[in-house]
Amino acid sequence: MSAAQPTDAREAILSRVRAALVDVPAGPPEQETPVPWQYGAATGMADVLARFAETVDDYRATVVRCPPEQVPDRITEALRAAGVASVVVPDGVPEHWRRAASEASARVLHDEPPLTKARLDECDAVLTAAAVGIAETGTIVLDHRADQGRRALTLIPDVHVCVVTADQVVSDVPEAVARLAGSVREGRPLTWISGPSATSDIELDRVEGVHGPRTLVMILAG
Amino acid sequence: MTPTPSTPPATGTRPGSGTVGKTRRTPAPRETFLGMPPFPTAARGGLTNSQQRRNLRHATHTIRDKRAKVVAEVDQWEELRVAGAAIKDRALRHLDVYLPQLEASLTAAGAHVHWARDAEEANRIIVDLVRAAHAADVEAATSAQVAGGEAEPEGETDDLAPRASDDLEVVKVKSMATQEIEMNEALERAGIAAWETDLAELIVQLGHDLPSHILVPAIHRNRSEVRDIFLREMGHYGKPAPEGLTDEPARLAEAARTHLREKFLRASVAISGANFAVAETGTLVVVESEGNGRMCLTLPRTLISVVGIEKVLPTVEDLEVMLRLLPRSSTGERMNPYTSMWTGPTEGDGPSDVHVVLLDNGRTDVLADTVGRSALRCIRCSACLNICPVYERVGGHAYGSAYPGPIGAILTPQLRGLDNPVDRALPYASSLCGACFDVCPVRIPIPELLVHMRHKVVEKKKHDRRLPTTEAATMAAASWLMGDHRRWEAALAASSGSGSVLRRALKKDRIGPLPWPAAPWTTTRDLASPPTQSFRSWWTHEHEDPAAPGHDIPGATPEQGGSR
Numbered sequence: 001m002s003a004a005q006p007t008d009a010r011e012a013i014l015s016r017v018r019a020a021l022v023d024v025p026a027g028p029p030e031q032e033t034p035v036p037w038q039y040g041a042a043t044g045m046a047d048v049l050a051r052f053a054e055t056v057d058d059y060r061a062t063v064v065r066c067p068p069e070q071v072p073d074r075i076t077e078a079l080r081a082a083g084v085a086s087v088v089v090p091d092g093v094p095e096h097w098r099r100a101a102s103e104a105s106a107r108v109l110h111d112e113p114p115l116t117k118a119r120l121d122e123c124d125a126v127l128t129a130a131a132v133g134i135a136e137t138g139t140i141v142l143d144h145r146a147d148q149g150r151r152a153l154t155l156i157p158d159v160h161v162c163v164v165t166a167d168q169v170v171s172d173v174p175e176a177v178a179r180l181a182g183s184v185r186e187g188r189p190l191t192w193i194s195g196p197s198a199t200s201d202i203e204l205d206r207v208e209g210v211h212g213p214r215t216l217v218m219i220l221a222g
Numbered sequence: 223m224t225p226t227p228s229t230p231p232a233t234g235t236r237p238g239s240g241t242v243g244k245t246r247r248t249p250a251p252r253e254t255f256l257g258m259p260p261f262p263t264a265a266r267g268g269l270t271n272s273q274q275r276r277n278l279r280h281a282t283h284t285i286r287d288k289r290a291k292v293v294a295e296v297d298q299w300e301e302l303r304v305a306g307a308a309i310k311d312r313a314l315r316h317l318d319v320y321l322p323q324l325e326a327s328l329t330a331a332g333a334h335v336h337w338a339r340d341a342e343e344a345n346r347i348i349v350d351l352v353r354a355a356h357a358a359d360v361e362a363a364t365s366a367q368v369a370g371g372e373a374e375p376e377g378e379t380d381d382l383a384p385r386a387s388d389d390l391e392v393v394k395v396k397s398m399a400t401q402e403i404e405m406n407e408a409l410e411r412a413g414i415a416a417w418e419t420d421l422a423e424l425i426v427q428l429g430h431d432l433p434s435h436i437l438v439p440a441i442h443r444n445r446s447e448v449r450d451i452f453l454r455e456m457g458h459y460g461k462p463a464p465e466g467l468t469d470e471p472a473r474l475a476e477a478a479r480t481h482l483r484e485k486f487l488r489a490s491v492a493i494s495g496a497n498f499a500v501a502e503t504g505t506l507v508v509v510e511s512e513g514n515g516r517m518c519l520t521l522p523r524t525l526i527s528v529v530g531i532e533k534v535l536p537t538v539e540d541l542e543v544m545l546r547l548l549p550r551s552s553t554g555e556r557m558n559p560y561t562s563m564w565t566g567p568t569e570g571d572g573p574s575d576v577h578v579v580l581l582d583n584g585r586t587d588v589l590a591d592t593v594g595r596s597a598l599r600c601i602r603c604s605a606c607l608n609i610c611p612v613y614e615r616v617g618g619h620a621y622g623s624a625y626p627g628p629i630g631a632i633l634t635p636q637l638r639g640l641d642n643p644v645d646r647a648l649p650y651a652s653s654l655c656g657a658c659f660d661v662c663p664v665r666i667p668i669p670e671l672l673v674h675m676r677h678k679v680v681e682k683k684k685h686d687r688r689l690p691t692t693e694a695a696t697m698a699a700a701s702w703l704m705g706d707h708r709r710w711e712a713a714l715a716a717s718s719g720s721g722s723v724l725r726r727a728l729k730k731d732r733i734g735p736l737p738w739p740a741a742p743w744t745t746t747r748d749l750a751s752p753p754t755q756s757f758r759s760w761w762t763h764e765h766e767d768p769a770a771p772g773h774d775i776p777g778a779t780p781e782q783g784g785s786r
Contacts, residue, residue, distance in 0.1 A: 009343060017318050020586050036308060037308070037309075137549075138557065155520055184565065185538065201420070201440060202471040204441070
């Protein structure tokens with residue numbers, strides 16, 4: 001591919017960039033243009049977990065908060081309430097969560113070997129863990145380790161049940177980025193999820209439910 | 223300028239409707255930004271479209287209020303803005319460092335990097351990549367057939383039979399860069415159908431329309447117009463809208479979901495832009511709402527991202543500032559529903575063939591203007607459009623480019639240059655009220671840049687013209703007159719004399735319309751008659767004779783006003 005491309009486009013652009021920047025003093029960018037910002041700082045709030053539950057709920061996601069030992073029961077209830085006939089569960093999800101899913105659903109699907117897009121499209125729900133929860137913005141971040149599955153799993157089925165543990169929840173975006181930077185540097189993809197799929201494209205009215213899961217159930221353990 | 227939904231689509235825009243030569247694959251836009259009249263003329267179309275004005279007023283006021291509410295929640299909003307501006311400045315002022323770093327990180331992550339000097343080059347690269355991806359699909363299918371023969375394959379795979387070579391298609395994530403280079407039409411000319419998957423872009427595409435807003439390209443359409451477009455058009459290009467579709471937004475979103483799902487599931491190539499590109503790691507970021515972005519970024523085998531060279535951020539940590547500024551400024555939410563980040567291909571997850579086209583297309587010209595370059599900080603949030611009294615009334619089409627509103631008025635003429643009248647008119651499409659700067663999350667001094675660009679327009683016109691205009695000649699004469707105090711005093715004395723004469727003759731202190739050459743100025747403006755005494759003569763009078771009653775000089779007007 002790149003063989004067919006004239007390599008001088010690169011040189012032409014870079015030399016134009018250099019010519020455009022002759023007024024900028026040489027030296028490390030960090031010193032030449034300082035950024036007055038304290039990175040990674042927490043945002044002060046009274047109760048991080050309560051705020052998280054509140055902001056996720058604001059997006060019209062279903063929020064269930066429970067002690068860790070009740071997570072399996074809540075999983076069963078959530079899947080039953082959504083009336084799903086099949087649920088895909090990534091292989092890294094704890095065994096007792098998987099058993100809870102099978103109690104609610106007719107069929108628990110594995111993604112090994114990987115399900116085709118068509119099979120996933122027939123699947124009603126997905127059950128995953130998460131990487132980070134962000135209280136101030138009501139965001140769940142997946143870094144797609146084994147307990148969260150590949151990206152398509154949490155995209156195509158219409159119901160997403162996601163378990164977030166108390167130790168995963170941080171105050172705001174800066175703390176979250178600090179926690180996730182390692183995953184990014186390892187080359188992992190990230191998906192930040194704030195409520196169910198939504199659009200404001202018609203008269204800027206928010207409507208839940210376009211292409212991603214239309215039902216998001218967040219079980220907060222702790 | 224905006225066609226009403228009841229207008230039947232222009233003939234020859236539907237597949238098989240008998241256009242000369244090849245039939246189109248995608249809905250033909252009725253017009254292009256190219257060839258539109260300059261802003262003052264184009265604005266009249268928007269101003270007289272009362273439906274559009276109602277839609278825009280409703281939409282911009284809704285989003286303004288939402289933005290104000292969520293911005294007020296953040297104590298450090300101003301610190302965030304300052305940091306956001308500094309981060310973008312750092313990246314821009316050291317693009318010579320960060321661009322090669324981005325390229326190296328992307329390559330190390332397994333992505334293929336391409337460079338495009340302009341729109342034409344970018345489109346050529348993209349067409350070649352789509353064709354190559356298709357050829358690879360065919361090869362894979364052939365070898366699978368050879369290996370598997372007629373026997374039933376062991377496990378199921380996603381490798382469906384590749385499409386015929388005259389039936390190529392791509393799915394698209396909403397992207398300003400691809401709008402800017404008019405990629406859809408370039409692909410169409412190459413026989414490749416590009417399907418928009420963002421709901422608003424879909425409304426625009428199916429409506430044979432042009433985008434009129436950065437974030438909500440169909441902001442000029444209301445719900446019943448959208449329903450009519452869906453009912454009329456969807457069936458021509460895929461799954462039709464359900465019969466009895468109502469204009470309830472939830473039902474319309476559902477119709478889009480169903481219409482697009484088959485396209486997502488079968489597409490083997492997706493094209494996206496990127497909101498940010500992290501130089502340190504080669505990570506691209508797409509911020510979206512509906513999940514159409516995730517579909518495109520995850521399901522196809524090949525992903526091509528068109529990224530303006532100004533999208534670079536130095537480090538991963540810089541995202542913490544940008545991801546707080548963007549959603550609140552843009553949709554007025556604490557966070558948008560979905561943000562995707564990817565760093566080249568990931569084994570067993572998403573596209574295995576990942577390309578990035580780094581696009582200049584005028585950006586290095588903007589960068590070379592030490593004042594104008596701050597426009598490149600723009601993160602395409604559209605807060606300046608939503609707050610702008612001019613945009614609210616005329617709509618986005620009048621700006622004649624993919625970038626409407628205040629940011630478009632400074633960015634478009636910088637990117638495209640000042641050779642054509644449309645681009646020369648844009649810096650004047652503003653009342654300079656300054657609201658755009660107040661809401662800009664990266665503190666682009668838009669009003670200052672508008673004035674800066676106006677100056678450049680004047681310089682350009684001066685340069686292009688052999689003979690001076692009346693205005694220029696008048697200014698040159700005034701300059702000569704004011705350049706020497708004796709000449710100036712003599713002129714003032716003459717003017718004071720004429721002032722007394724004029725006042726007596728007109729019996730009023732205003733001069734109304736005058737004949738040519740003063741007509742263009744005076745038909746729309748009254749002119750004050752020259753005062754009977756100048757400030758200088760008043761001052762001299764005052765100081766030579768302290769007893770003189772300086773404050774009740776008869777007929778003393780504006781000149782004296784200046785001395786208070």
